[in-house]
Amino acid sequence: xxxxxxxxCLDVKDGRTVKGVNFVELRDAGDPVELGxxxxxxxxxxxxxxxxxxxxxxxxxxxxxVTRVAKTVNIPFTVGGGISNxxxxxxxxxxxxxxxSINSAAVKNPRALDEMAxxxxxxxxxxxxxxxxxxxxxxxxxxxxxxxxLLQTREWAREVADRGAGEILLTSMDHDGVKNGFxxxxxxxxxALLTIPIIASGGAGKMQHFKEVFTAGKADAAxxxxxFHFKEIPIPxxxxxxxxxxxxxxx
Amino acid sequence: xxxxxxxxxxxxxxxVLYAMERLGANATLTDDWETIKKxxxxxxxxxxxxxxxxxxxxxxxxxxxxxxLEQPFFGICLGLQLLCEHSEEYDTACLGxxxxxxxxxxxxxxxxxxxxxxxxxxSSPLLKGLTDADYVYYVxxxxxxxxxxxTIATSHxxxxxxxxxxxxxxxxxxxxxxxxxxxxxxxxxNFLNL
Numbered sequence: 001x002x003x004x005x006x007x008x009c010l011d012v013k014d015g016r017t018v019k020g021v022n023f024v025e026l027r028d029a030g031d032p033v034e035l036g037x038x039x040x041x042x043x044x045x046x047x048x049x050x051x052x053x054x055x056x057x058x059x060x061x062x063x064x065x066v067t068r069v070a071k072t073v074n075i076p077f078t079v080g081g082g083i084s085n086x087x088x089x090x091x092x093x094x095x096x097x098x099x100x101s102i103n104s105a106a107v108k109n110p111r112a113l114d115e116m117a118x119x120x121x122x123x124x125x126x127x128x129x130x131x132x133x134x135x136x137x138x139x140x141x142x143x144x145x146x147x148x149x150l151l152q153t154r155e156w157a158r159e160v161a162d163r164g165a166g167e168i169l170l171t172s173m174d175h176d177g178v179k180n181g182f183x184x185x186x187x188x189x190x191x192a193l194l195t196i197p198i199i200a201s202g203g204a205g206k207m208q209h210f211k212e213v214f215t216a217g218k219a220d221a222a223x224x225x226x227x228f229h230f231k232e233i234p235i236p237x238x239x240x241x242x243x244x245x246x247x248x249x250x251x
Numbered sequence: 252x253x254x255x256x257x258x259x260x261x262x263x264x265x266x267v268l269y270a271m272e273r274l275g276a277n278a279t280l281t282d283d284w285e286t287i288k289k290x291x292x293x294x295x296x297x298x299x300x301x302x303x304x305x306x307x308x309x310x311x312x313x314x315x316x317x318x319x320l321e322q323p324f325f326g327i328c329l330g331l332q333l334l335c336e337h338s339e340e341y342d343t344a345c346l347g348x349x350x351x352x353x354x355x356x357x358x359x360x361x362x363x364x365x366x367x368x369x370x371x372x373x374s375s376p377l378l379k380g381l382t383d384a385d386y387v388y389y390v391x392x393x394x395x396x397x398x399x400x401x402t403i404a405t406s407h408x409x410x411x412x413x414x415x416x417x418x419x420x421x422x423x424x425x426x427x428x429x430x431x432x433x434x435x436x437x438x439x440x441n442f443l444n445l
Contacts, residue, residue: 002408003367003386040432045367045388071269076388076430096265098390098430120262121298123363123390166363195361220361250367250386 003248004214005045005221006235007199008228010035011052012081015065017229018052033068039228040075042235045250047073048101048169048223050128051081052144063095070096078126078169084109089116093124101169103128104142107149107156110163117164126199127165129157131186132173138186145173154189161194168194169223171201179205179227184217191218199223207233207241214247252443255290257317258282260307261297261329270429274436276443284316292443293320296429297329298390301353302341304333314346323445326423328391331416334423335395348421351395356409363392364408368426375403375417377441385434387414387426394425 010017010032017032036047049069066079079092080101089100106113106127116125130145131138131153138153157168170190172183180203187200197220200213204224213219227233239249254276256267264280271278271294278294279286287293295317297304308314317324317334326334333345338353345353356362367386370378387406394412397405406414406425416423422442428435 001369002364002389005366070266071272074270074273074430074432074436076390076427093263094265096263096269098263098266121300123298123365123392124262167365195358197361197365220366251384 001248003045003250004219004242005199006043006210006238006249007046007048007221007223008039008044008235009048009050009201009223009225011050011225012065013052032065033072035229036069036073036077039235040073043239043250044075044235046075046221047077049077049079050101051079063091066092066095066097080126080128085112086115086119089120089125093120099124099126099167101126101128103130106160107140107142107151110159113160113163113165117166122164122166122196125165126167126169127160128169128171129153129160130171130173131183141173145171145176153186154193157190157194161196165196167197167199169199169201172203175203176201177226178203181205181209182213182217182219182222184212187213187217187219191220197221204233207238210238210242211245211247214242252276252292253290254278254292254294254443255287256280256294256296257287257313259297259304259311259313261299261304263298264296266427266429267294267296267327270435270439274439274443282311282313287316288320290322292322292445293324294327295324295330295333296327297333299329300340301329301332301338301345301393302343304329305343305345308333308346317346318348321420323442324421325442326421327429328425328427331395331413331423331425332393334416334421338393340393349395349398349401349416349418349423351398351401351413351416353393353395355393360409363390364394365390368406368408370404370406370414371411372402373404375415377415377417377422377438377445378404379441380437381434387424387428387431387434387438389426391425
């Protein structure tokens with residue numbers, strides 16, 4: 001049986017793992033390669049490495065880090081941050097990344113998605129969507145969630161799927177860092193609307209939140225950062241809980 | 252232990268090389284006939300699309316080489332599909348090592364089949380040490396049908412499909428052993444020990 005995936009997200013800055021509350025205050029949580037290896041051993045199903053300063057400082061994600069991770073870690077991992085064109089994708093995939101995640105650059109130039117999917121296949125193209133609800137309407141935000149756009153989240157999600165995205169990483173800016181649970185409603189909407197997997201992100205605080213996002217939220221995977229980094233929820237305990245609650249997970 | 256990893260126009264072969272290194276094998280990415288022929292083991296990995304991959308293999312006569320090898324041979328992901336008879340992906344004639352059809356998953360559930368799924372009906376020394384409670388990592392939209400003569404494990408997504416195949420010196424796996432944690436390492440180690 002295909003299982004629901006648990007994905008720790010390692011936000012990386014200057015080669016170190018960090019996690020901010022609402023993306024602003026940053027705290028240090030260690031070496032990204034060692035942390036990734038530890039998560040793989042603990043039973044994480046995938047990893048996501050996001051170079052959170054990449055777009056702002058126009059810095060490319062470090063290929064070196066990807067190479068080190070690929071040599072060490074024996075589960076799939078996605079790399080995001082500052083990826084804008086086919087050459088960026090090629091460099092990261094060649095270094096050993098399984099998937100790349102594209103966010104602001106896809107909004108700026110949606111046709112880049114068509115090119116990437118044609119060149120490398122949809123299975124390795126993840127589109128990250130940062131969404132925020134403004135007066136009852138969900139809008140896409142870019143640049144680490146700081147910059148609003150006029151794109152409505154559901155419409156944008158459908159467009160990126162049509163252009164060849166293989167997966168959507170949906171982060172609710174309203175929920176991120178607050179630990180009150182995932183944005184189950186919009187996650188479920190996208191999961192029903194699209195035929196590609198949806199990774200829910202933002203808001204995990206308790207184990208129950210994961211159960212909710214897999215049931216009410218219909219997510220295929222759930223991503224979190226600080227609760228894993230600071231051992232608030234150990235992955236083995238989370239999986240044991242989910243299994244007991246009748247959700248298919250890899251043990 | 253010299254392992255030749257066949258070089259062709261397929262994506263993400265680096266991870267297979269790293270996995271071999273972690274297991275202590277000396278793996279080389281190559282499309283050189285002699286190097287491949289004299290290696291102890293051959294791995295045929297890959298992600299990508301069947302018709303362009305077959306075209307590339309035929310242009311370099313790697314199709315004939317693959318069909319003529321005698322040492323243990325391991326096709327992974329697209330490698331498994333290319334070892335079959337025919338793929339629905341752009342109606343492609345494949346290598347025919349396994350007389351099996353490769354079909355597209357129906358869009359009843361999400362496609363590609365992406366994530367961790369368990370192995371069932373295991374029956375091969377290649378799977379020594381594993382049970383049907385063991386999971387492997389999949390990313391694929393096409394699958395090989397089950398053929399009791401060659402299928403040595405199945406997985407289930409909408410219906411059963413061939414998770415692993417075996418015929419003579421040829422082995423193949425639809426999931427990615429190089430990304431399947433301890434379970435994948437067990438399978439690769441068993442292959443290296445054949």
